[in-house]
Amino acid sequence: MRHLTLPLLLLLALVAVACGSTDDTSDAAATSTIAPTTVPSTTASTAEIATSAPPPVPDFFAEYEAAAAELPKAEYDRDLPPQPPDEPIGAYGYSRYVFTRSGDDVIPSLVEGPLGYQVRCQQEAQDCSYRELKALWESGETPPAYLGMDRATLGELVDQLDRVNAAISQYVDIGDACAAGFRKSTNQVANMGIHMIDGGASGFDPDRPQMVLFAQESGIGLGRDEIGDCAGGEWTGDDGYVPVGAVFNLALTEDHPEGFAGPIDNWHVHYNTCIGRADEAGSSLVNDPEVIGVAEGARASTSEAACRDRGGTFLPVIPNWMMHTYVADDFDAQSGVFSMFNPTVWPLSDADGLADERVIDPGADVTAAPIINFSFGEIRVGVGETVRFSNSDAVPHTVTAGSFLDPTGDFDSGVLGTGQAYDLSFDEPGEYALFCVLHPEMTATVVVE
Numbered sequence: 113m114r115h116l117t118l119p120l121l122l123l124l125a126l127v128a129v130a131c132g133s134t135d136d137t138s139d140a141a142a143t144s145t146i147a148p149t150t151v152p153s154t155t156a157s158t159a160e161i162a163t164s165a166p167p168p169v170p171d172f173f174a175e176y177e178a179a180a181a182e183l184p185k186a187e188y189d190r191d192l193p194p195q196p197p198d199e200p201i202g203a204y205g206y207s208r209y210v211f212t213r214s215g216d217d218v219i220p221s222l223v224e225g226p227l228g229y230q231v232r233c234q235q236e237a238q239d240c241s242y243r244e245l246k247a248l249w250e251s252g253e254t255p256p257a258y259l260g261m262d263r264a265t266l267g268e269l270v271d272q273l274d275r276v277n278a279a280i281s282q283y284v285d286i287g288d289a290c291a292a293g294f295r296k297s298t299n300q301v302a303n304m305g306i307h308m309i310d311g312g313a314s315g316f317d318p319d320r321p322q323m324v325l326f327a328q329e330s331g332i333g334l335g336r337d338e339i340g341d342c343a344g345g346e347w348t349g350d351d352g353y354v355p356v357g358a359v360f361n362l363a364l365t366e367d368h369p370e371g372f373a374g375p376i377d378n379w380h381v382h383y384n385t386c387i388g389r390a391d392e393a394g395s396s397l398v399n400d401p402e403v404i405g406v407a408e409g410a411r412a413s414t415s416e417a418a419c420r421d422r423g424g425t426f427l428p429v430i431p432n433w434m435m436h437t438y439v440a441d442d443f444d445a446q447s448g449v450f451s452m453f454n455p456t457v458w459p460l461s462d463a464d465g466l467a468d469e470r471v472i473d474p475g476a477d478v479t480a481a482p483i484i485n486f487s488f489g490e491i492r493v494g495v496g497e498t499v500r501f502s503n504s505d506a507v508p509h510t511v512t513a514g515s516f517l518d519p520t521g522d523f524d525s526g527v528l529g530t531g532q533a534y535d536l537s538f539d540e541p542g543e544y545a546l547f548c549v550l551h552p553e554m555t556a557t558v559v560v561e
């Protein structure tokens with residue numbers, strides 16, 4: 113550890129940052145003695161909630177794309193628009209630019225996607241998973257317009273994905289990766305897995321991605337130090353961690369990398385990342401303490417000032433194009449082969465129930481706050497009124513008080529699967545910050561009037 117080269121150091125840093133997670137996703141019991149007060153944690157299933165004639169699903173994808181398209185275009189693909197928006201816009205997996213709020217500032221968090229203002233092929237309704245692309249190729253049919261490629265290109269893409277599949281499938285479990293000289297980078301990140309680095313991989317090579325992701329059911333919630341590690345070429349943790357996907361990391365060139373055939377590979381760049389010590393309640397070890405120099409680390413998108421206030425290490429930009437590639441046979445990502453999150457990797461949610469449960473009518477006495485496309489939306493309630501958060505995404509989320517770098521412990525929903533809900537009410541007017549511990553970029557403020 114004492115002789116790390118700068119490139120490796122950067123790689124470790126970016127892995128920690130780009131794939132951040134928390135150690136504690138446990139179902140913390142809500143307390144009733146704090147202000148704001150939490151209603152007893154009701155993780156009600158949607159089956160118990162009236163769903164008469166649900167309103168049509170809003171097209172958030174189009175809204176995010178339109179908002180991003182209003183921004184002046186940057187000179188290079190990797191760059192941010194020259195005029196930042198006044199308000200947060202976009203969402204992970206849906207828009208080219210994601211801007212989030214950090215204190216009083218609106219800061220860029222992510223640039224993702226190909227050359228337009230959109231992120232391509234990350235909708236469940238589209239045939240963009242590895243299995244679906246393979247089936248389409250084998251069917252002999254003409255690719256649909258949203259794929260933006262002809263049949264020859266589709267064949268090339270499927271061939272590349274088959275090679276990535278073969279590359280990760282040579283490791284039956286995580287011990288094989290240890291034996292091959294891989295190094296652990298993260299704990300088991302929700303809906304991603306443990307990031308294992310192949311230090312010998314360089315450049316874009318479908319036969320050798322920079323990282324292989326491993327996961328198993330009981331790995332969720334274990335800290336980076338608890339989960340196990342490679343020692344002497346052997347895995348010290350539990351058995352059963354299997355490959356669930358790959359990650360590519362390329363040098364941050366000005367323009368989008370060539371990468372896979374066709375236009376659906378959504379490479380991303382992280383901006384305004386803070387790595388640093390979290391409060392005890394928010395402890396997380398996604399970074400490497402010996403590299404970063406803090407005993408406990410956490411990461412989130414924050415302003416530089418907010419990061420310095422927390423004693424964190426601020427990285428204006430992580431110098432890599434990165435992309436997940438979900439090609440494992442038993443972990444087909446319906447959200448798209450190149451999506452950031454994979455709903456089939458633990459913690460699981462009920463993706464099948466999504467179509468019916470996407471919009472939840474909570475009834476007259478409750479204010480609805482559906483979580484859709486990695487966004488909490490805007491939440492305003494009166495004193496004493498109940499706000500019902502309901503997870504309408506294919507992946508789990510949490511509703512947790514404070515922010516990732518400053519969790520207050522006032523309330524915590526625990527992990528909410530698809531269609532699950534969590535009720536909160538507040539005794540005093542004010543603004544109450546919350547975030548998702550599984551996806552710390554997800555933040556919101558409840559305004560209580």
Ligand SMILES: [Cu+2]
Pocket residue numbers: 508509510548549550551554
């Ligand atoms: Cu989340």
